[in-house]
Amino acid sequence: MTKNINGICYTLNVADATAAVTAGSAPYLGRVVIPSEFVFDGRAYSVTEVADEAFKGCCSLEAVEFGNSIESVGISAFEGCTSLSAVKFGEEMHIVGMNAFKGCTALEEVIFTPKVLVVGRSAFEGCTALRRVFLPDILVNIEPSLFDGCTSLESVSVGASVDSIGEYAFCGCAALREINLPEGLLSIEGWAFRDCSSLLSVELPQSLASVKKGAFWGCSSLKEFTLPSGVNMLDQGVLAGCSSLRSVVLHAGVLSIGYGAFYNCSSIEVLHLPEAVVNVGDQAFRSCSSLKELHVASPVAPMCSGDIADAGVYSSTTLFVPQGAVAEYGFARVWDRFGNIEEDN
Secondary structure, eight states, X not given: OEEEETTEEEEEETTTTEEEEEOOSXXXXXXXXXXXXXXXXXXXXXXXXXXXXXXXXXXXXXXXXXXXXXXEEOTXXXXXXXXXXXXXXXXXXXXXXXXXXXXXXXXXXXXXXXXXXXXXXTTTTTOTTOOEEEOXXXXXXXXXXTTTTOTTOOEEEOOTTOOEEOTTTTTTOTTOOEEEOOTTOOEEOTTTTTTOTTOOOOOOOTXXXXXXXXXXXXXXXXXXXXXXXTOOEEOTTTTTTOTTOOEEEOOTTOXXXXXXXXXXXXXXXXXXXXXXXXXXXXXXXXXXXXXXEEEEOOSSOOBOSSXXXXXXXXXXXXXXXXXXXXXXXHSSXXXXXXXXXXXXX
């Protein structure tokens, strides 16, 4: 049963006296306050959810306030509400669905209540005015593309329980200058911080077990990077395009340098690869135009399937290898392309 009560359309569940907000016959506009309950036909109904696409495309909706009984916001519930600038969640909010506020280009701030458990993928994708986000402590996953394209986002407070950051989660957040990552974080998925061009520094927790491909691609303001001890490979393109990067610390257990891992890291002058490295991927050091010294600690030349650099890097970079290993590298495929190979001190 669907009823319009005080300008809001509801689907009523007579069996348990609950109601869900749904799309009306005309778009919602202005400021909408969704009550915790209402009375219809002499019976009180508790409003527990906002249904999928309930407000989708309501371009004149400016603000929404949720009653304390509302537990969930459905898929694409407010997608494309381009005038929506203020959202106030109720105390019982648990779930914000996929694409819920996608493309809400006027939304500036989001403060989640403590009981929010799930925020679906792409829930705030393309919210180009969003500046601040405070994520709840009980949130476990930052879903893929959650803040993708939020070009005004400056800071994010990540809850203490988050253990994974999904693909493209903060991709294109060009104004993001800092992010605090909790100890207990296990994985940063592919392209998670791609093109966060204002990110100055990032401290990765020692709990991390994986940092996937392209995670920090295009973070052109990042100056320092330290790989946590639990991550045993620098995946493909992880630091590609980090043109201000000058200091990289790789721990002794790193086994592999991925394809294009340092591509276009044009400010790096010195790099040290630990002894455990057994493989260096194609184009790993391509366009590292300032690279003067590459120190490789393994007495056996790591395997390379193809060119790891370009002609300029091969000619201008001195390759430093362990005592007695000059001949090993001088005859090794790809490594023999370095114009100057010397023993390390």
